[in-house]
Amino acid sequence: MTNLPLQLHKLLIKENKTIAIAESCTGGLLSSLLTRLPGSSKYFILGIVTYSNTAKEKFLKIPKSILLKNGAVSEKVAKLMAKNVRQAAKTDFGIGITGIAGPTGGSTQKPVGTVFIALTKDKKVICKKLVFKGNRNTVRKQAALKSLALLKDLI
Numbered sequence: 001m002t003n004l005p006l007q008l009h010k011l012l013i014k015e016n017k018t019i020a021i022a023e024s025c026t027g028g029l030l031s032s033l034l035t036r037l038p039g040s041s042k043y044f045i046l047g048i049v050t051y052s053n054t055a056k057e058k059f060l061k062i063p064k065s066i067l068l069k070n071g072a073v074s075e076k077v078a079k080l081m082a083k084n085v086r087q088a089a090k091t092d093f094g095i096g097i098t099g100i101a102g103p104t105g106g107s108t109q110k111p112v113g114t115v116f117i118a119l120t121k122d123k124k125v126i127c128k129k130l131v132f133k134g135n136r137n138t139v140r141k142q143a144a145l146k147s148l149a150l151l152k153d154l155i
Helices: 004-015 029-035 053-060 064-070 075-089 136-154
Strands: 019-023 044-049 093-099 114-121 124-131
Touching: 004 029, 004 136, 019 029, 019 075, 029 044, 029 136, 044 053, 044 075, 053 064, 053 075, 064 075, 075 093, 075 114, 075 124, 093 136, 114 136, 124 136
Parallel strands: 019 044, 019 093
Antiparallel strands: 093 114, 114 124
């Protein structure tokens, strides 16, 4: 796949930092990449897959009004996913990923492959809107790897 998970593994342990992740379209792939190495329990505190709007409301405390107004695939929701999972787990970093992996579900404004990745650290929240090409598995993999790259830059 890539050596990014190993690089982050070493970096997070060296820096003594912790992380929590809220995933939607990646379905746990990012959490899997970060926990596949022995010793990941030193930094990986929580990974949650909130695929439905109901799960985002219940477990991540995202107001229904925001989901209805912005849509689950939006910058606002990705930022709240990252912020709220980080607060719940009391970690140094939080990541929120939401998107449309396909093959259906896209629109003119948000085509298949649209993904929002948000990261939080201290009071800083960043969010990237990306549009990946490829099939469902390719979009999911690209989103997870891009999340790792963004995390590495944030550390």
